[in-house]
Amino acid sequence: MNAPVFAPWTDQSAEPMIRFRNVTKKFGDFTAISNLNLDIYEKEFFALLGPSGCGKTTMMRMLAGFEEPTSGDIIVSGDNIGHLPPNQRPVNMMFQSYALFPHLSVWENIAFGLRRDKLPKDQISARVDEMLKLTRLEKFARRKPHQISGGQRQRVALARSLAKAPKLLLLDEPLGALDKKLREATQFELMDIQEKTGTTFVIVTHDQEEAMTVASRIAVMDEGKLVQVDTPDRLYENPNSRYVADFVGDVNIIEAKASPLDGDRYALHWSEAEDALIGTTSTALSDGQSCYMAIRPEKIAISADRPEDAANAVQGKVEDIGYLGNMSTYHVRLNSGSLIKAQVANQRRISRRAFAWEDPVWLSWTATAGVVLAD
Amino acid sequence: MNRLSPFNIVSLTLGFAFLYIPMLILVIYSFNGGRLVTVWSGFSTKWYGELFQNEAFLDAALVTLKVAVISSTIAAVLGTMAAYVLVRGGRFLGRTLFSGMIYAPLVMPEVITGLSLLLLFIGIGLDRGVLTIVLAHTTFAMCYVSVVVSSRLVTFDRSLEEAALDLGATPFETFRLVTLPIIAPAVISGWLLAFTLSLDDLVIASFTSGPSSTTLPIKIYSAVRLGVSPEINALSTIMIGIVAVGVITASLVSKQQLIRAKRDEQEAARTE
Numbered sequence: 257m258n259a260p261v262f263a264p265w266t267d268q269s270a271e272p273m274i275r276f277r278n279v280t281k282k283f284g285d286f287t288a289i290s291n292l293n294l295d296i297y298e299k300e301f302f303a304l305l306g307p308s309g310c311g312k313t314t315m316m317r318m319l320a321g322f323e324e325p326t327s328g329d330i331i332v333s334g335d336n337i338g339h340l341p342p343n344q345r346p347v348n349m350m351f352q353s354y355a356l357f358p359h360l361s362v363w364e365n366i367a368f369g370l371r372r373d374k375l376p377k378d379q380i381s382a383r384v385d386e387m388l389k390l391t392r393l394e395k396f397a398r399r400k401p402h403q404i405s406g407g408q409r410q411r412v413a414l415a416r417s418l419a420k421a422p423k424l425l426l427l428d429e430p431l432g433a434l435d436k437k438l439r440e441a442t443q444f445e446l447m448d449i450q451e452k453t454g455t456t457f458v459i460v461t462h463d464q465e466e467a468m469t470v471a472s473r474i475a476v477m478d479e480g481k482l483v484q485v486d487t488p489d490r491l492y493e494n495p496n497s498r499y500v501a502d503f504v505g506d507v508n509i510i511e512a513k514a515s516p517l518d519g520d521r522y523a524l525h526w527s528e529a530e531d532a533l534i535g536t537t538s539t540a541l542s543d544g545q546s547c548y549m550a551i552r553p554e555k556i557a558i559s560a561d562r563p564e565d566a567a568n569a570v571q572g573k574v575e576d577i578g579y580l581g582n583m584s585t586y587h588v589r590l591n592s593g594s595l596i597k598a599q600v601a602n603q604r605r606i607s608r609r610a611f612a613w614e615d616p617v618w619l620s621w622t623a624t625a626g627v628v629l630a631d
Numbered sequence: 632m633n634r635l636s637p638f639n640i641v642s643l644t645l646g647f648a649f650l651y652i653p654m655l656i657l658v659i660y661s662f663n664g665g666r667l668v669t670v671w672s673g674f675s676t677k678w679y680g681e682l683f684q685n686e687a688f689l690d691a692a693l694v695t696l697k698v699a700v701i702s703s704t705i706a707a708v709l710g711t712m713a714a715y716v717l718v719r720g721g722r723f724l725g726r727t728l729f730s731g732m733i734y735a736p737l738v739m740p741e742v743i744t745g746l747s748l749l750l751l752f753i754g755i756g757l758d759r760g761v762l763t764i765v766l767a768h769t770t771f772a773m774c775y776v777s778v779v780v781s782s783r784l785v786t787f788d789r790s791l792e793e794a795a796l797d798l799g800a801t802p803f804e805t806f807r808l809v810t811l812p813i814i815a816p817a818v819i820s821g822w823l824l825a826f827t828l829s830l831d832d833l834v835i836a837s838f839t840s841g842p843s844s845t846t847l848p849i850k851i852y853s854a855v856r857l858g859v860s861p862e863i864n865a866l867s868t869i870m871i872g873i874v875a876v877g878v879i880t881a882s883l884v885s886k887q888q889l890i891r892a893k894r895d896e897q898e899a900a901r902t903e
């Protein structure tokens with residue numbers, strides 16, 4: 257029952273498998289990666305998350321050896337690999353476009369890397385069969401890539417990159433081309449394979465749900481910099497900035513001026529017409545400092561009357577209701593004019609919904625439900 | 632289906648007539664029984680028989696074939712290498728100059744190319760013969776090959792090469808095992824182009840050939856100056872036949888491949 261939690265990043269003595277040390281990458285005048293430091297540990301499933309153009313692919317390509325850092329070091333298992341050509345790195349990459357060799361069969365595609373190592377024939381054949389079995393592709397071994405479906409191609413690409421049992425597997429938006437159902441199934445398959453093989457995975461995605469599902473830790477990037485590196489739950493519950501709170505999941509951001517109460521509690525003055533909100537934060541804020549309260553829609557309760565013991569309660573009118581099937585999102589316009597989203601699980605059929613358009617409602621949340629952010 | 636309008640029918644007929652009537656006349660007269668080319672005197676295949684008795688023509692045909700095969704093969708190798716460097720080599724000093732110079736022989740008048748090659752061969756004291764024709768043909772055919780191959784390389788998915796490198800292949804293995812098999816159709820069509828160019832080249836060959844080695848076009852040209860003989864009609868008909876068979880086979884094969892690829896893809900979609 258008491259399985260040890262996998263968290264090498266909390267262990268001071270653990271040696272990271274990959275270290276980026278002050279890595280900068282420039283394309284001409286343009287800085288794609290700026291002075292980046294990052295440790296990734298063995299057996300991690302590490303996700304790089306960020307908007308388009310923030311440098312995720314560039315980081316991958318530096319790990320795989322297709323780009324050289326302009327300055328700084330990339331160290332894998334103690335060796336500086338910054339200037340090693342790609343064919344000499346213990347790293348394999350699964351390409352976003354799959355990059356399957358069109359003139360080779362599925363079997364030969366998977367065997368390609370093994371043959372380069374000059375392994376004996378029977379060993380290659382055994383390993384390829386093992387990979388085919390792992391990715392459930394036995395039936396398609398003799399086919400060419402254009403003779404199989406998109407989902408099968410994606411599994412071939414995965415099998416090919418896993419065949420050499422690399423220390424590190426890079427996945428650049430591996431599931432981008434799949435439909436939602438297949439993507440979810442494959443996410444779990446990936447996690448399963450990662451667990452079975454013990455390979456360290458680094459995955460690039462701009463789908464935050466995907467990152468949350470598969471990753472042990474996530475790095476949120478913006479314009480070539482790391483904004484926050486943390487476990488999915490900490491990223492969601494304790495974002496270190498407005499940018500992260502906004503990027504990961506849905507959030508209401510309320511701008512306010514802080515005034516300290518007792519301990520880590522602050523009163524947040526956000527509107528002339530409304531009472532101050534109460535929030536907590538571990539960062540010390542000075543009196544009158546401007547800050548933001550980030551509160552997730554599902555942490556806000558919605559009721560017809562003012563709840564008695566709520567730390568924060570505001571009144572408004574339902575302006576819009578978004579029906580998502582399992583959830584409904586209420587857009588509530590407050591008396592002060594701001595718009596707040598609250599999310600409620602649909603435990604009843606839609607015809608029995610408690611609130612309708614234009615209904616006056618109260619929104620409430622506890623003092624610790626939201627996070628107070630200085631920037 | 633769009634029906635052809637009368638205007639289209641007329642222009643189609645005129646166009647094809649313009650292209651093919653001269654050849655048709657040539658083919659018909661190659662089966663003429665008499666020695667006079669312009670007077671029809673009954674069907675006969677005797678000129679074909681005569682042709683195969685004519686040693687001079689057969690020798691010339693052999694030289695032509697030898698030159699075409701050797702020069703187009705060398706041109707295919709060199710042209711592919713040049714295209715690869717120009718498309719993949721990244722930026723290097725003088726790259727624009729190089730790519731411009733590769734295309735120059737395409738627009739250069741053949742007379743000038745021929746003349747300059749002649750001067751070169753005389754200058755370095757190379758006796759004119761099969762070797763010099765091969766060198767000359769390789770020179771200009773290489774440019775055509777490099778144009779054909781580089782247009783294929785430009786659309787080549789770079790990540791395939793990166794994937795090969797990533798899986799541990801050396802740059803040379805990557806070229807041999809991934810790039811070359813995929814661009815092979817372009818190399819082959821470049822080879823075919825070089826082959827046909829060499830087959831029917833008259834100008835450059837006449838500058839670079841020696842007395843002991845005459846190619847077929849030169850032979851035909853000099854024979855015609857003494858008067859068109861029915862043998863030449865027969866020879867030309869054979870050449871038309873060979874080219875036609877080649878072109879039709881090539882287009883049938885590529886059509887077949889297209890159909891097969893389509894069917895495979897549909898099948899793949901079904902076994903999803």
Ligand SMILES: Nc1ncnc2c1ncn2[C@@H]1O[C@H](COP(=O)(O)OP(=O)(O)OP(=O)(O)O)[C@@H](O)[C@H]1O
Nearest residue numbers: 283286288306307308309310311312313314315462
């Ligand atoms: N070879 C290159 N030359 C010049 N600029 C480049 C090159 N490669 C990438 N860039 C620039 O570097 C930045 C980061 O690119 P990168 O491909 O890493 O983005 P990304 O985070 O992977 O984005 P996406 O989610 O769209 O794939 C972009 O602004 C891009 O224009």
Ligand SMILES: [Mg+2]
Nearest residue numbers: 312313314460
């Ligand atoms: Mg990218």
